[in-house]
Amino acid sequence: MERKWWHDKVAYQIYPKSFFDSNGDGIGDIPGIIQKLDYLKDLGVDILWISPCYPSPFADQGYDISDYYDIHPAFGTLKDMDRLIEEARKREMYILLDLVVNHCSDEHEWFQKACADPNGKYGNFFYIENRKDDKLPCNWRSYFGGSVWEPLPGHPDKQYLHLFHKKQPDLNWENPEVREEVYKNINWWLDRGLRGFRIDAIINIKKKLPYKDYPADRPDGLSCVDHMLADAQGVGEFLGEMRDRGFASHEAFTVGEVFNEKDEELPDFIGDNGYFSTMFDFAPVVFGGSSKGWYDRKRITPDDYKRCCFHSQKRIGDIGFLSNIIENHDEPRGVSYYIPDGETSLHSKKMLAVMYFMLKGLPFIYQGQEIGMENMKFSSIDQIDDISTIDEYHVARNAGCTKEEALKCISLYSRDNARTPMQWDSSENAGFSSGKPWLNVNPNYNNINVKKQWNDPDSLLSFYKELIALRKNPLYRETIVYGDLIPYLEDRHNLMAYFRKGERTLLVAGNFQKKSQDIQLPQKCQKVLLNNYPNADITDRVLHLKDYQAVILEL
Known part of the structure; x- marks a missing residue:
């Protein structure tokens, strides 16, 4: 990289x-x-x-x-x-x-010109289709609900595509x-x-x-x-x-x-x-x-x-x-x-x-x-x-x-x-x-x-300022920015822990619950770099994590 x-x-x-x-x-x-x-x-x-x-x-x-x-x-x-x-x-x-x-706004001059002349240059800036027997060109659902097709203002015989709000006509990138x-x-x-x-x-x-249509996934018949x-x-x-x-x-x-x-x-x-x-x-x-x-x-x-x-x-x-x-x-x-x-x-x-x-x-x-x-x-x-x-x-x-x-x-x-x-x-x-x-x-x-x-x-x-300062600390920058991330004790319930390994080896561990839990450290802790409690309780290479405690250790 x-x-x-x-x-x-x-x-x-x-x-x-x-x-x-x-x-x-x-x-x-x-x-x-x-x-x-x-x-x-x-x-x-x-x-x-x-x-x-x-x-x-x-x-x-x-x-x-x-x-x-x-x-x-x-x-x-x-x-x-x-x-x-x-x-x-x-x-x-x-x-x-x-x-x-x-997409742009329907108040953008491109769309205004497309409405004025759907068959002109700016009509091709958007996806505009003729209306045929009230049948939609496809059954796609807008991100904000309803069909992606909306009647083109001033042209009841035409409709335009909007994947988002009806006031957000999609731009035609094929053009x-x-x-x-x-x-x-x-x-x-x-x-x-x-x-x-x-x-x-x-x-x-x-x-x-x-x-093309896709299988409907709601009662509205849309996809x-x-x-x-x-x-x-x-x-x-x-x-x-x-x-x-x-x-x-x-x-x-x-x-x-x-x-x-x-x-x-x-x-x-x-x-x-x-x-x-x-x-x-x-x-x-x-x-x-x-x-x-x-x-x-x-x-x-x-x-x-x-x-x-x-x-x-x-x-x-x-x-x-x-x-x-x-x-x-x-x-x-x-x-x-x-x-x-x-x-x-x-x-x-x-x-x-x-x-x-x-x-x-x-x-x-x-x-x-x-x-x-x-x-x-x-x-x-x-x-x-x-x-x-x-x-x-x-x-x-x-x-x-x-x-x-x-x-x-x-x-x-x-x-x-x-x-x-x-x-x-x-x-x-x-x-x-x-x-x-x-x-x-x-x-x-x-x-x-x-x-x-x-x-x-x-x-x-203050804690965020400490996190940011640690990322920029010359002693740890290389490891935090470019070091490998290796999960640790990945299957332990409500524990998220991983190593950052580069010039140094850091262990990041968080107890994702109100109940305390202990984890075995693979190596001796050299230094506690950051901790959301006043101290880190470590005995015989066992880290005792309190309620929602998170620590960053240098091993």
Whole structure:
């Protein structure tokens, strides 16, 4: 594996709408991010991924882009973005933006021109088909529910394809002119000083053509779009071209949102000349999913989580780097999801941080994760903003769940959990804004906030700073960044333990339960590098792990 400049970095995701509001309108903005750069630098972050802040009608919270060359006024201006890139550069930090090119907004000029003249140039920028006797071209289900086909505005005899929201028409990547427009935009941003992109929903750009039906998997007669994606061939041709025409000449850092890749394709995706620098490990995220919907999803257990992580590490091997997460803007809060109900505590939050952060790969921290922000407790569907959550609520109700059961389900999985405003302090609105926040603040902000934890050496925030400092410590950097990951006592219930072996040998061990347990050390402990308890109890090469204790030992 060829060594890259970003391998030893730590990345942090910002959801700008909810990070910090500088002007009191209730919406986070780019000047607000600039004000918090020193906080992020002190934390130890190097790479900042900023979720979409382009012009958008916000049908899908900015992932429906109406102009790829500007900034939404709620977030600031292009000059603000230029200043953010420059201020980050001064601090030796790097800015990534979201690249959202599977689809655009129906308010983008391309789609407006396609509606004006479906048979013209821009009609071929999208998937537009004639309507025939009310029969759909195929029975694919949108990610947000319902058919992927929608009548084309102004043309009742035509329909267009959208894998996501109906206001997010899919771009036709089979059209070379569409691809040229994408590469032009990529280079425009990189020339402006951007360091790279997180690439959204990119596997969706290749459709199975001609259209075909797949077996229906719900009473609606539709089929999950995953079946089509598994059947589609040739996405690599598009991705390789995008790398060569966009990313390569700038040595851009790219992290792909990739699902459904096959083991034999991994070198193509993240090898030395891969389509992307890295891709997220979603194995724990997608575990237990059901085609029926969230209500039928299997809750992940500590042993499931361990197996998912180890499987991902094994299949990647030395091919390339994964990007490791426990949460992002599309997922619930990690501490509320991976830690069993009723067992969330400071110790368990620190344990979870250790177990994911020390995996081989690039660690990503999502805003608020470093202070242990938790899921909301929703009491009504009216509190929900997220379109996918609203759809899943109705799916659950239609399947026979009571309102209470449906609410409990969506409270666990809702994307709104990660989108509540960042909790900076215990003042009004958690210090996020002087105005009314666009989304309700989690009521627990008085107890969970940055200010309360910043000067507390025992806080989760301080613990994350220690984890980051350990990764960058010259004595251990080589082992943590490039050392092999070897599972230890893999079959032990509620224990996650693994070696990181390189110039040194480290043992990372976490007791994933409230009950204590002992493990035999294979070698003598030379030094305790990190511990979420005041001390590590080791006698005769036996490590006595307390309730949710996690340790990093040098052997």
